[in-house]
Amino acid sequence: MTVKAQISPSLPGDSVAARESGVIARIVAGERERFHELVRPYEKAVYFAALSVLRNPQDAEDTAQETMLKALKNLHQFRADAKFSTWLVAIAINEARARLRHARTIKFETIADATEEIDGHFTPAVISDWREVPLEALERKELRELLQQAIASLPEMYREVLILRDVQEINIAETALALGVSEGVVKTRLRRARLMMQKVLAPQLASRRSSLFRLFKKGGGSWF
Amino acid sequence: MVLNCQHVWAEISNYIDDTVTPELREAVEQHLAHCRHCAAVLDSTRNILVLIADDRTFELPVGYSARLHARLQEEMDEFQK
Numbered sequence: 001m002t003v004k005a006q007i008s009p010s011l012p013g014d015s016v017a018a019r020e021s022g023v024i025a026r027i028v029a030g031e032r033e034r035f036h037e038l039v040r041p042y043e044k045a046v047y048f049a050a051l052s053v054l055r056n057p058q059d060a061e062d063t064a065q066e067t068m069l070k071a072l073k074n075l076h077q078f079r080a081d082a083k084f085s086t087w088l089v090a091i092a093i094n095e096a097r098a099r100l101r102h103a104r105t106i107k108f109e110t111i112a113d114a115t116e117e118i119d120g121h122f123t124p125a126v127i128s129d130w131r132e133v134p135l136e137a138l139e140r141k142e143l144r145e146l147l148q149q150a151i152a153s154l155p156e157m158y159r160e161v162l163i164l165r166d167v168q169e170i171n172i173a174e175t176a177l178a179l180g181v182s183e184g185v186v187k188t189r190l191r192r193a194r195l196m197m198q199k200v201l202a203p204q205l206a207s208r209r210s211s212l213f214r215l216f217k218k219g220g221g222s223w224f
Numbered sequence: 225m226v227l228n229c230q231h232v233w234a235e236i237s238n239y240i241d242d243t244v245t246p247e248l249r250e251a252v253e254q255h256l257a258h259c260r261h262c263a264a265v266l267d268s269t270r271n272i273l274v275l276i277a278d279d280r281t282f283e284l285p286v287g288y289s290a291r292l293h294a295r296l297q298e299e300m301d302e303f304q305k
Contacts, residue, residue, distance in 0.1 A: 191237035
């Protein structure tokens with residue numbers, strides 16, 4: 001099994017970018033209706049970028065709408081030195097952070113995040129063996145909730161990078177651009193975020209395997 | 225190059241992304257071959273990443289896309305007035 005997200009630098013002249021560039025020029029020239037088709041492939045990425053900061057589905061949806069409206073208004077400012085998708089995700093992250101600041105909830109988390117990054121060592125859950133959780137187990141609501149809660153429990157800086165990189169599968173270079181940090185910072189935060197997930201989830205998944213995955217006894221999975 | 229468990233944990237993320245040097249990859253694999261704990265940490269981390277990347281783990285709210293495009297259309301209609 002491999003994790004599919006590999007680093008794949010964007011190609012400036014690729015066909016998607018060229019097509020989008022053409023659509024953007026037409027929208028800016030007045031064909032505003034075409035904005036629907038331009039952003040449709042990125043609706044999900046924008047929503048999850050906002051959710052990575054805000055954790056609340058309603059706030060994330062409101063922010064996704066604000067992001068798209070802002071993108072429509074400022075489309076003439078888009079420069080093709082970044083992917084259009086990255087530009088959108090960066091707007092979503094900034095809008096979500098602004099909303100969080102407005103709600104005055106960021107203060108405490110910022111302090112916690114800063115402490116986390118200074119601390120250099122992190123220990124994963126040390127277990128003696130691992131029996132794979134099959135993808136079919138995601139049919140169980142309990143498992144989905146367990147995964148969602150684990151991500152929601154991460155400090156913001158780790159949650160953002162994990163959702164962009166491992167949920168949305170945006171490459172490291174584009175993740176760095178969207179978050180406004182270096183690729184080295186993305187890798188460092190990603191390492192911490194992944195080990196935090198392992199530490200929180202591995203013991204829970206191992207201890208709950210019989211109750212969570214009873215349905216899959218006959219599926220040939222290696223849990224039983 | 226001989227790695228201890230802490231070195232391996234520090235490199236697991238880059239190892240999964242295949243962004244380590246060939247020498248480091250070989251050293252990590254040598255360690256994993258003899259350390260069941262680190263092998264289990266790697267396997268569990270990989271498995272968890274596969275689970276969270278699955279479309280079923282995070283779903284969009286029902287009606288999200290329709291509401292988004294309706295809001296965009298409102299804005300466009302307003303602009304035309």
